[in-house]
Amino acid sequence: MRKTFFILSVIFVLISITFSILPLDTLALLPIGIGLICIFIAFKKSDVSQRKVLKWFFAITYICGLFVLGKTYLVKDEVAVDTTFEQQKIEAQQEAKKDLEELEGIE
Amino acid sequence: MKRVLFILSIVLLLCSFTTENTVLIPSGEKLVYSGSYNMSGLMTQIAQVTMSTETVATAKNSYLHLNCELATFSKYDKFFKIRDTYESYVNPTTLKPSLYKRSINEGGYTKKEKYTFKDNKVTSVAQKRNKPETTKSFSIGASTQDVVSLLYKVRAIDFTKFTAGQTKSFTIVFDEKEIPVTLKHLGSETVSAGNLGSKMCYKLSIGAKTNVLKGTDKNLIWLTADAKKVPALMKFSIPVGTGQLALTSATGI
Numbered sequence: 335m336r337k338t339f340f341i342l343s344v345i346f347v348l349i350s351i352t353f354s355i356l357p358l359d360t361l362a363l364l365p366i367g368i369g370l371i372c373i374f375i376a377f378k379k380s381d382v383s384q385r386k387v388l389k390w391f392f393a394i395t396y397i398c399g400l401f402v403l404g405k406t407y408l409v410k411d412e413v414a415v416d417t418t419f420e421q422q423k424i425e426a427q428q429e430a431k432k433d434l435e436e437l438e439g440i441e
Numbered sequence: 442m443k444r445v446l447f448i449l450s451i452v453l454l455l456c457s458f459t460t461e462n463t464v465l466i467p468s469g470e471k472l473v474y475s476g477s478y479n480m481s482g483l484m485t486q487i488a489q490v491t492m493s494t495e496t497v498a499t500a501k502n503s504y505l506h507l508n509c510e511l512a513t514f515s516k517y518d519k520f521f522k523i524r525d526t527y528e529s530y531v532n533p534t535t536l537k538p539s540l541y542k543r544s545i546n547e548g549g550y551t552k553k554e555k556y557t558f559k560d561n562k563v564t565s566v567a568q569k570r571n572k573p574e575t576t577k578s579f580s581i582g583a584s585t586q587d588v589v590s591l592l593y594k595v596r597a598i599d600f601t602k603f604t605a606g607q608t609k610s611f612t613i614v615f616d617e618k619e620i621p622v623t624l625k626h627l628g629s630e631t632v633s634a635g636n637l638g639s640k641m642c643y644k645l646s647i648g649a650k651t652n653v654l655k656g657t658d659k660n661l662i663w664l665t666a667d668a669k670k671v672p673a674l675m676k677f678s679i680p681v682g683t684g685q686l687a688l689t690s691a692t693g694i
Contacts, residue, residue: 357516414515
């Protein structure tokens with residue numbers, strides 16, 4: 335039982351780190367939550383001498399949680415200035431004007 | 442008596458200008474939405490959608506340029522960058538389209554479409570990434586719109602006369618074919634409308650005979666129940682999931 339939850343803890347700690355780095359927002363809280371539950375159960379099932387690694391797992395997962403919440407509430411969602419896209423929009427409008435004038439010419 | 446009849450006819454004539462065929466969407470209107478996508482039950486904000494209008498004049502005519510663009514937030518750009526634009530050049534009064542353009546750039550996949558409307562005929566030019574340009578001509582109905590102009594046309598409907606469950610049919614041209622679209626009035630609800638505050642809105646369901654939209658009454662739009670009829674919230678259900686567009690800022694309305 336302890337071994338199963340220890341392995342699950344390792345898996346979810348790794349997933350938590352990956353999800354926290356990727357821009358998955360609050361979705362990362364899912365493996366973090368499951369990870370914390372697994373760590374807690376593994377911690378309870380372990381002897382005092384076996385708990386050191388689990389304490390580290392808890393710390394890492396906890397930091398991941400704080401990092402995700404910090405990103406969610408402190409980092410503002412914004413669209414980057416895309417000069418290529420802006421240039422494409424200007425060109426598209428010029429082209430559209432030409433198309434409309436061609437269309438008017440047919441009428 | 443003649444004078445009374447004359448004044449009455451003038452009044453009736455003026456009233457007739459406020460029917461659905463005459464829509465006044467202001468030039469310079471800008472509506473900004475926050476686009477969220479449902480990831481494992483959690484709504485995650487991934488993109489910004491901007492709907493703007495501006496007047497474009499040629500030597501002969503003046504058009505209203507309706508522009509919808511979607512751009513992913515900078516944090517997603519490295520993983521899956523989206524820059525989509527849907528544009529329509531319409532008659533400022535009737536919102537009848539003359540030109541419709543669609544440019545898609547989704548994680549490297551590109552597609553460009555251009556539809557020119559002439560009487561009841563559409564000439565489309567489409568180009569997918571690494572594929573040759575294709576041209577097609579097809580006939581459409583007199584009231585067929587493109588998808589962008591339809592979104593603005595819906596804002597001209599007088600929903601005060603609608604009862605819950607009442608429907609209205611439209612036809613749009615999308616992916617080089619005509620698609621029937623049904624709009625169903627589902628009642629009124631109060632929703633948050635960004636900088637406009639909480640607003641009483643008309644709740645409408647959009648149904649289309651296409652694979653792009655899924656489910657019954659799962660594609661919804663809330664229009665503010667005032668003269669502006671600003672889309673405050675849009676919820677969509679597509680084959681790859683569900684999401685929503687929530688109004689964050691409305692200017693020039």
